Amino acid sequence: MxxxxxxxxxxxxxxxxxxxxxxxxxxxxxxxxxxxxxxxxxxxxxxxxxxxxxxxxxxxxxxxxxxxxxxxxxxxxxxxxxxxxxxxxxxxxxxxxxxxxxxxxxxxxxxxxxxxxxxxxxxxxxxxxxxxxxxxxxxxxGREEMRDNTDVYRQISDNEFIYVSNFNPQTQTAFNFVLEKFKGDQLEYKITANRIQWDAKNEYYTLYGYSKRTVGELDDVIESKEVSNAIYTFSLEDLTPTVYVAETLSLLELNSFIEKERAKGSxxxxxxxxxxxxxxxxxxxxxxxxxxxxxxxxxxxxxxxxxxxxxxxxxxxxxxxxxxxxxxxxxxxxxxxxxxxxxxxxxxxxxxxxxxxxxxx
Structure with missing residues (x-):
């Protein structure tokens, strides 16, 4: 009282x-x-x-x-x-x-x-x-500073990792692209490209200077193409959220976002x-x-x-x-x-x- x-x-x-x-x-x-x-x-x-x-x-x-x-x-x-x-x-x-x-x-x-x-x-x-x-x-x-677009490294699944040296959100293009897939502790294959670009019309990625190295027990298999199209589950824009994204999320959204970013190895x-x-x-x-x-x-x-x-x-x-x-x-x-x-x-x-x-x- x-x-x-x-x-x-x-x-x-x-x-x-x-x-x-x-x-x-x-x-x-x-x-x-x-x-x-x-x-x-x-x-x-x-x-x-x-x-x-x-x-x-x-x-x-x-x-x-x-x-x-x-x-x-x-x-x-x-x-x-x-x-x-x-x-x-x-x-x-x-x-x-x-x-x-x-x-x-x-x-x-x-x-x-x-x-x-x-x-x-x-x-x-x-x-x-x-x-x-x-x-x-x-x-x-302005908007070019809203994202941390250099040296982006993410884990996109339990056994897949990607890296790009630079990302341009306006053109949906990333440079020096690397994708590595592991089986346990062993590297299964590695894909590299000088440039990867999202094709919104056809809904796939175009890789320029494409190279894929599949690790074998005795010999590795290397495949190279000037241009290759591929479908991936990740979005290039999701790889580089705005630098202040955490400040704009409510409590439940922030908890969920942190779990996703932790899984990606942010x-x-x-x-x-x-x-x-x-x-x-x-x-x-x-x-x-x-x-x-x-x-x-x-x-x-x-x-x-x-x-x-x-x-x-x-x-x-x-x-x-x-x-x-x-x-x-x-x-x-x-x-x-x-x-x-x-x-x-x-x-x-x-x-x-x-x-x-x-x-x-």
Whole structure:
């Protein structure tokens, strides 16, 4: 049962967080417009697409920076409570510091669940619109940079592997094509071609500079043709999904996509796992950041609210820095993605426990 004090603090928690979002999101839009307006004019972007882009931008931006907004909002209104001696009055009435935290934890639960559901369903759609617009109208070579088209290696079945050095999605052509089929641990045959192109009209692949080497017990059989047609079960476009594809998928779609990419032997599997694990770790950070914010700002300081806000901004950006650094390490190094993604929460969770114990004293 919520008491009057619980309702008062919870109302301030949610209201301040909402106001913080409403204040900073328009600032983000103004900055983005000032940076991109020339490019939009040059590319003659329709106003309707710009409107949809900024709708997606609001959701994407709010989700990206929600830990900072939450942390600063909790520090802001808790510092005001401390400066008005409201916290001293609450604790002097016999309420323990742990009990005082209850409305904060309830507020963190509401924010965390909202962020979790948005990350599962709403944010992926917003990310897709946001990224598509940027790659179509705002980034250098546009759509050419949407895919990682060089040195593509995939496992297309339990015993078949393919490699292409370069893929052109516009012409549906891949270069330096290699297909290897194994029987157990032994190579059964190997197909190579200088170039492979999808023929949409006839629904088959045309291989130029075709060569097939079938491994025999004593002698290998080599077959060569200038041009050869073949039917394969894979799609060239599926071999090179957009670089940000994981960010555009809902939870169930992302899980299914990761399983398929793992079966194909995708080199980007760690990138996709980082996106999956962050859907859980970022909402969980709401509890950790809330506890740290309360512990830091619940007592009066000589510098007043300014000192608390300065310390809060430092801690908030340190958290975001940790999150980005370990996210990159998970993608590029041998650190398991699950551990790398949760390291910021583990480190700041330990800090939260330490600061909470100090605040209780």
């Amino acid at each position: 919520l008491t009057i004090i619980d309702k008062y603090i919870l109302k301030r928690y949610l209201a301040t967080f909402s106001v913080m979002l409403l204040l900073f999101v328009p600032i983000g839009i103004v900055i983005d417009v000032s940076e991109k307006v020339n490019r939009m004019i040059e590319n003659k972007v329709p106003l309707v697409e710009i409107a949809w882009y900024y709708l997606d931008f609001i959701i994407y931006f709010a989700n990206l920076l929600f830990p900072i907004f939450l942390f600063l909002s909790v520090i802001w209104f808790t510092s005001k409570l401390a400066n008005n001696t409201e916290i001293i009055a609450i604790l002097s009435s016999g309420i323990s510091f742990t009990r005082f935290l209850r409305p904060y934890i309830i507020g963190a639960t509401i924010v965390s669940l909202t962020a979790l559901l948005m990350g599962f369903f709403l944010v992926p759609k917003a990310s897709e619109g946001f990224k598509n617009f940027r790659y179509t109208y705002l980034i250098g070579n 080199a980007n599997i760690n990138t996709y796992l980082v996106v999956l694990y962050k859907k859980y770790s970022i909402p969980a950070s709401a509890f950790i950041l809330t506890i740290i914010a309360v512990a830091v700002s619940s007592m009066k300081r000589r510098g007043g609210m300014g000192m608390n806000l300065a310390l809060g901004i430092l801690l908030a950006f340190t958290f975001v820095f940790f999150d980005k650094i370990f996210g990159v390490l998970a993608e590029k190094s041998s650190i398991p993605p699950l551990i790398a993604v949760w390291i910021p929460n583990i480190v700041f969770g330990a800090l939260a426990i330490y600061l909470l114990r100090r605040a209780k004293r």
